[in-house]
Amino acid sequence: GAGVSQSPSNKVTEKGKDVELRCDPISGHTALYWYRQSLGQGLEFLIYFQGNSAPDKSGLPSDRFSAERTGGSVSTLTIQRTQQEDSAVYLCASSLEYREASTDTQYFGPGTRLTVL
């Protein structure tokens, strides 16, 4: 596609419910990243994928968070038993390659604003 897309753009949920966030990277981009940004704060790295594999899951805040990527394209971030502190904007980015700095420029999607009541 023309750019990174994410859905939904906004999600309001009740504490304890599960949510699933979706990211469609730029076509042909092999690397995909998930970040979290709380209001007025910097980006918090969550996880990245190179193809379908996620070599480093250490950024995930807790075991309630999981992510997968199938077919080297679409990725979903799942948050189980949501808590109020999970409220944030969840940003997805993709890049052409990983571990090739000159082509590692990350292009971001519009984000999903998650509100946990």
Added chain:
Amino acid sequence: GQNIDQPTEMTATEGAIVQINCTYQTSGFNGLFWYQQHAGEAPTFLSYNVLDGLEEKGRFSSFLSRSKGYSYLLLKELQMKDSASYLCAAMDSNYQLIWGAGTKLIIKP
């Protein structure tokens, strides 16, 4: 540990020049990125430096000194639409981006 420092907020006047500084400490170094983020929007790529020196791109320029662990973003002929947060990010030896908290730039008429 790995760390990025940049000022929290800066104010400048329309038509003027502003320099946003960033210092970094990373395990290894594979380049320095600057992104612009308007309120409520996703970050957009501005520049990438991996060699020392100044890279100019229109009204925006980015400078890097690897020996000093220092970069700056220079914005000339400021316009109201330049009001945004500017994020500095350094890439470490594992090709992971370490992000600063961002500098909120306020442009006054």
